Amino acid sequence: MNRIVLDDVLKGKKKVALGGHVRPDGDCVGSCLGLFLYLEEQYPDVETHVYLETIPDAYTLIQGTDRVRTELPEGEPYDLFICLDCGDAQRLGFSMPLFESAKETLCIDHHVSNEAFADINYIVPDASSTSELVFTLLDREKISKACAEALYMGIAHDTGVFQYSCTSPETMEIAAELMRKGINSSEIIDKTYYEKTYIQNQILGRALLESMLIMDKQCIVSVIRRRSMEFFQAQPSDLEGIVSQLRLTKGVEVAIFLHETEPQKYKVSLRSKGIVDVSQVAKYFGGGGHARAAGVTMKGSSHDVINNITGRIAIQLKQAQEERDA
Numbered sequence: 001m002n003r004i005v006l007d008d009v010l011k012g013k014k015k016v017a018l019g020g021h022v023r024p025d026g027d028c029v030g031s032c033l034g035l036f037l038y039l040e041e042q043y044p045d046v047e048t049h050v051y052l053e054t055i056p057d058a059y060t061l062i063q064g065t066d067r068v069r070t071e072l073p074e075g076e077p078y079d080l081f082i083c084l085d086c087g088d089a090q091r092l093g094f095s096m097p098l099f100e101s102a103k104e105t106l107c108i109d110h111h112v113s114n115e116a117f118a119d120i121n122y123i124v125p126d127a128s129s130t131s132e133l134v135f136t137l138l139d140r141e142k143i144s145k146a147c148a149e150a151l152y153m154g155i156a157h158d159t160g161v162f163q164y165s166c167t168s169p170e171t172m173e174i175a176a177e178l179m180r181k182g183i184n185s186s187e188i189i190d191k192t193y194y195e196k197t198y199i200q201n202q203i204l205g206r207a208l209l210e211s212m213l214i215m216d217k218q219c220i221v222s223v224i225r226r227r228s229m230e231f232f233q234a235q236p237s238d239l240e241g242i243v244s245q246l247r248l249t250k251g252v253e254v255a256i257f258l259h260e261t262e263p264q265k266y267k268v269s270l271r272s273k274g275i276v277d278v279s280q281v282a283k284y285f286g287g288g289g290h291a292r293a294a295g296v297t298m299k300g301s302s303h304d305v306i307n308n309i310t311g312r313i314a315i316q317l318k319q320a321q322e323e324r325d326a
């Protein structure tokens with residue numbers, strides 16, 4: 001995918017909106033705010049707004065998060081809508097009408113499931129994060145400390161603090177460049193990634209305690225139901241990180257985490273150690289993501305959802321086994 005030139009895309013634009021996926025995560029917030037802060041500083045004549053669902057408390061360390069809009073505006077359509085870290089227009093959630101009405105649309109993303117749905121697309125599935133992609137579009141000399149903090153957070157989150165296999169030498173070079181802007185990198189990682197509230201730790205404990213090894217111990221599965229959410233007074237954003245912890249279990253290939261959002265409806269998070277491409281599994285049921293981290297919302301009983309998911313995983317594990325035996 002050809003790299004785009006910001007100057008060209010912004011030429012003649014007066015009003016620009018930025019938006020990311022529902023339930024914004026670290027990379028979504030980092031890439032949106034990083035680009036927002038840069039545009040504000042470098043293109044003062046362009047009126048720029050960010051639209052995101054309510055940002056989890058931990059990410060409010062990042063400058064500009066207090067100016068994010070959580071509701072649709074009235075008035076004229078935007079000249080340009082920039083969609084970040086979002087594999088399809090539906091996943092924009094409440095801001096989708098702004099995407100649809102905008103005179104031009106640009107998508108910056110690294111999801112392998114992204115089908116290039118905007119007018120202009122900058123999609124690089126090999127990139128560690130959308131924040132890394134945003135960095136490649138900016139004039140590095142002009143990146144401010146606040147912008148660097150946002151992008152660094154995004155990259156740190158989507159690489160599991162520079163540990164997942166999506167972390168490339170380029171990722172590390174970009175992180176180094178951002179550190180040279182004088183950011184407090186250890187504080188960003190500590191406060192936005194590792195620090196957990198008491199409630200988050202409690203519900204993590206529940207999920208781990210009730211997890212089960214299945215499929216000959218190749219998968220681990222855990223379910224958090226609405227009654228547990230009520231009991232712990234937890235928000236959906238408090239569940240972030242649970243599936244990553246499940247994935248660390250020695251011997252398992254895939255971690256499956258179900259969150260009951262409504263009766264007979266589950267948000268499914270999948271994480272793989274490498275053999276299974278979980279983006280394929282999620283895509284089969286209408287979701288998406290990356291080879292090692294994907295998600296989907298599914299209807300039915302938890303039993304049925306787990307059966308359907310494990311059925312698709314089993315096909316891939318069998319194929320891998322046959323390839324090894326061949």
Ligand code: 5GP
Pocket residue numbers: 021087088091111113243268269270286287288289290293294295296297
């Ligand atoms: P998580 O499990 O943390 O919600 O998501 C893991 C990855 O899968 C993220 O990159 C996320 O954007 C993607 N993902 C999660 N749920 C969905 C979904 O319902 N649809 C699509 N297309 N992608 C999803």
Ligand code: MN
Pocket residue numbers: 027028085110129130158
């Ligand atoms: Mn991302």
